Amino acid sequence: xxxxxxxxxxxxxxxxxxxxxxxxxxxxxxxxxxxxxxxxxxxxxxxxxxxxxxxxxxxxxxxxxxxxxxxxxxxxxxxxxxxxxxxxxxxxxxxxxxxxxxxxxxxxxxxxxxxxxxxxxxxxxxxxxxxxxxxxxxxxxxxxxxxxxxxxxxxxxxxxxxxxxxxxxxxxxxxxxxxxxxxxxxxxxxxxxxxxxxxxxxxxxxxxxxxxxxxxxxxxxxxxxxxxxxxxxxxxxxxxxxxxxxxxxxxxxxxxxxxxxxxxxxxxxxxxxxxxxxxxxxxxxxxxxxxxxxxxxxxxxxxxxxxxxxxxxxxxxxxxxxxxxxxxxxxxx
Ligand code: CP
Numbered sequence: 219x220x221x222x223x224x225x226x227x228x229x230x231x232x233x234x235x236x237x238x239x240x241x242x243x244x245x246x247x248x249x250x251x252x253x254x255x256x257x258x259x260x261x262x263x264x265x266x267x268x269x270x271x272x273x274x275x276x277x278x279x280x281x282x283x284x285x286x287x288x289x290x291x292x293x294x295x296x297x298x299x300x301x302x303x304x305x306x307x308x309x310x311x312x313x314x315x316x317x318x319x320x321x322x323x324x325x326x327x328x329x330x331x332x333x334x335x336x337x338x339x340x341x342x343x344x345x346x347x348x349x350x351x352x353x354x355x356x357x358x359x360x361x362x363x364x365x366x367x368x369x370x371x372x373x374x375x376x377x378x379x380x381x382x383x384x385x386x387x388x389x390x391x392x393x394x395x396x397x398x399x400x401x402x403x404x405x406x407x408x409x410x411x412x413x414x415x416x417x418x419x420x421x422x423x424x425x426x427x428x429x430x431x432x433x434x435x436x437x438x439x440x441x442x443x444x445x446x447x448x449x450x451x452x453x454x455x456x457x458x459x460x461x462x463x464x465x466x467x468x469x470x471x472x473x474x475x476x477x478x479x480x481x482x483x484x485x486x487x488x489x490x491x492x493x494x495x496x497x498x499x500x501x502x503x504x505x506x507x508x509x510x511x512x513x514x515x516x517x518x519x520x521x522x523x524x525x526x527x528x529x530x531x532x533x534x535x536x537x538x539x540x541x542x543x544x545x546x547x548x549x550x551x
Contacts, residue, residue: 219548223349223358225366225373226409226439233413237374240536240543243279248546252281255549258322259359260315261287262297263330267510268359268367271538272326272545279542281549286318297329299347315351324355324548331362331400336474339363339401340431355548357541363432365402367544368509369410371536375529376414376462378536379505383415384444387460387501392422393517394490395467398480403509404468405432411464412440412447420449421456423490425472425483453496460500464507465492465517493519497527505529 225233257276261269269285276283288295295314296307303310319325327348331339338344345361358364376386388411390404404420408428411418418436420428427433427449436447450456457463473479497504506518506527514520522528 219544220355221349221357222366222544222548223356224364225369225406226413226435230413230415230443233370233373236370236540236543236547237377239546240374240539243542243546244539248279250280251546252276252279252549255281255324256322257281257283257545257549258318258325258354259283259285260318260325261285261328261359262295262311263328263360265328265359267534267537268326268328271534271541272359275538275542275545278538279545281545284321286314297344311348312351315348316353319352319354322354324357324545325352326357326359327352327361328359329361331402333398333400333469334475336429336471340429357544357548360402362400363402363405365406365509367537367541368403368533369406370540370544371533372407372464372507372509373410373414374536374540375507375533378532379529381461381505386414386416386462387419387458388414388416389419389421389456389460389463391456391463391465391492392426392490393465393467393492394484394488395513395517396484398469398477398484399467401429401432401468401471403466404428407464407466407509408432408436408447409439412436412445413443415440415443415445418445418447419456419460420447421451421453422449423451423487425470426468427471428468429471454499457496457504458499460497460504462505462507463492463496463500465512466508467517491516491519492522494521507533510534 293309294307296310339362470480
């Protein structure tokens with residue numbers, strides 16, 4: 219494997235093999251598998267889980283890792299193309315990225331969406347421009363429109379919970395958040411659930427429809443896997459017989475890059491906080507998923523997060539397990 223960027227680059231069988239490898243490494247640890255190998259990690263955006271799970275996973279396989287982020291760089295990193303660097307940043311990513319990549323055997327990059335232009339973000343312009351500077355195996359640790367590590371961990375979590383692939387009802391729900399957030403997790407999640415063959419419902423208020431290219435790709439995937447992808451603003455309709463609700467906030471696509479417009483729209487939607495009444499029509503054992511970090515009492519009520527429906531900690535733990543499988547497949551001779 220030379221690039222782990224988009225789960226839909228892999229067939230269902232290939233994903234199955236990665237998940238089997240993750241389970242095998244858990245049963246039979248290989249603490250010397252990646253001895254002498256180094257993973258370089260470039261974080262241009264903040265993280266807790268991704269940063270810690272990649273470092274821990276690499277150590278468990280016998281390899282090493284190092285982290286670079288703009289806050290820790292003594293020079294300060296400039297990311298804008300074609301800029302005259304007469305400000306505080308003294309180093310450009312065009313030099314920094316190939317240098318960082320050259321110290322390791324693989325590179326992980328995290329670069330969140332700029333959220334200025336929907337068109338640029340849908341083509342993952344910034345991540346692809348950084349990727350073009352790299353000639354070692356590359357892992358997308360979350361970009362404008364992708365979060366394959368999260369999606370693979372979520373797929374494993376669904377398998378671990380024995381939630382049916384064919385016929386399992388998966389609700390991806392928008393949730394309130396005081397700020398406009400990127401599209402990476404909802405885009406990757408709707409496609410992951412469709413790829414798993416599930417009956418996927420995107421539940422969102424008007425103005426927060428996912429962009430058509432994301433929905434169209436998910437529908438095409440579902441056609442191939444026997445799944446289904448629909449969308450609605452009706453909570454009861456969406457939640458009927460649901461096996462899972464996966465909550466996430468995202469930017470308004472009708473006011474993308476327009477902060478006051480987005481803010482005015484979301485201010486009216488504080489009741490989009492997942493709580494027990496949402497589950498009235500769902501299956502009794504309907505689970506709650508979220509990629510974390512999550513704002514308690516804003517996105518979801520404490521009693522859901524602290525109760526038996528929540529599997530958010532399993533999802534986070536599975537990040538390390540599936541990333542170990544990716545690293546093993548990418549770097550083991
Ligand atoms: N879910 C996730 O990617 O978490 P971090 O942003 O903390 O890495």
